[in-house]
Amino acid sequence: MLIGEVARRSGVSARMLRHYDTLGLVRPTGRTVGGYREYSPEDIRRIFHVEGLRSLGLSLSQIGRALDEAGFTPSTLVGDLIRKTEERLNREQELLERLRTVDAAEPSGWQDVLRIVELLHGLGSQSAARRLQAVLAPAEGVSVPAEMLAEAVLTESDPNVAGALRWALARAGGDGVASVASGMASEDVDVRRRVVLALAELPGDEATVVLTDALGDPDTTTRRHAALALGARGVTQAVPELVGTVLTGPNDVEAAELLGTLAQDAKWADRIMSALVYGLTAHAADSAVRMRLTQALAEMPGTTALDTLRQLSRDDDRAVALIASALVEKLEKRLDDELGQP
Known part of the structure; x- marks a missing residue:
């Protein structure tokens, strides 16, 4: 088959076929009487092999080695091609994002x-x-x-x-x-x-x-920051996580203040108090938790937490008892003022 017919059937230009011949990559088996290149079926098969490997990004020299060296293994070369292609795609993705940013x-x-x-x-x-x-x-x-x-x-x-x-x-x-x-x-x-x-x-x-x-x-910190943000917006779905933050910290002071604000709603005051009291029961052996809960109770509106604070004023931990006692004294004075007692 002459070069023109090969070019037409393979889709490889005659110029590229001549280049392959010059490099020794695909040399036609014969010549016509007039000296024209004549390709055998095996030559045409090799052309398609070359084009197949070119489609993977191999250079012509790499293709020559792959086709002619019996001991040539593709693993390393293909791995390099994968890495280079990934790098190119990353660069192109960065360029695409940059163009989108400019357009926006x-x-x-x-x-x-x-x-x-x-x-x-x-x-x-x-x-x-x-x-x-x-x-x-x-x-x-x-x-x-x-x-x-x-x-x-x-x-x-x-x-x-x-x-x-x-x-x-x-x-x-x-x-x-x-x-x-x-x-x-x-x-x-x-x-x-x-x-x-x-x-x-x-x-x-x-x-x-x-x-x-x-x-x-699933991440505790993500949940905590979400709850703090929602509590500041008055979203009551955050209450359980805010109570958990009071129990474990950090941000327990901020969480307690938000719970106090949410408890201004009578529908939520009892629920929040119940959760805090349950925390005292569940962590009775942990004085640090009781201290944080005592400080949270101080944020509850009115005298909502007075009875619970009276119990804490007798706590075995002296620091907890002292803070609770001071809060009780403050709340009782407020209560007396509201009742008009001397």
Whole structure:
């Protein structure tokens, strides 16, 4: 079969077939009387082998070795190709995300594009100080898109930069909640914790829904921060986790204050008191827990906790008893004032 017919049937150009011949990769078995290349069925089969290996990203020299060296094994070479392809895909994914970020900012001209790129470089810097500067003092004339800030929030490990990013995100508007909330699907517990901390500073029902779902997260810290954020919004679904926070700490003081606020609702006052009293019973042998519960009882409205505090004023732990006694004295004075007694 002559070169033109081979090119037509194989889809490989005649020019490339001549190149293969020059390299010794696919040399036609014969020549016609006029000196034209003539390919045998075996030659054509080799052409298809070459094209198949090219489709995997092998160079022509690598293909030559693969086809001609009997001891050539593909494992190492294929592994290298996989790694290089993954690196290329990662670079292309980064480029795609960068282009999407630029597009979301709706630049009016190339100067705007350059400012956004400068901001991206700042947020991607290895220096925490440089990242902080990029958040607090972005390039002139650039409003940072909420989606860009959300992405940075999910990956930022420096606490100062993370705080600045949350602050900026809360003021950016846009679709920040949805962008941040996507991180709740991450298997990385640190990412989920960052999501909850960011959502705590974002207003609206959408953020509240995601925070409520986070109460079921397997990570204790994620649940705790979600409960604190929800308690501040007056969401009573957070009560069990807030009580648990009082029992175990940290953030027990903040949790106690929130429980006191939620207990202003008469429908929840009894439930919260019952949970705190149950905690005293369940942790009767742990004076540190009893101390935290005593301080939480002090946050209950009115004289709701007076009887329980009277019992604690006789606690075996002197510190617990002293604090409870002081609280009882304060509440009894308040009660006397309300009753008008001298």
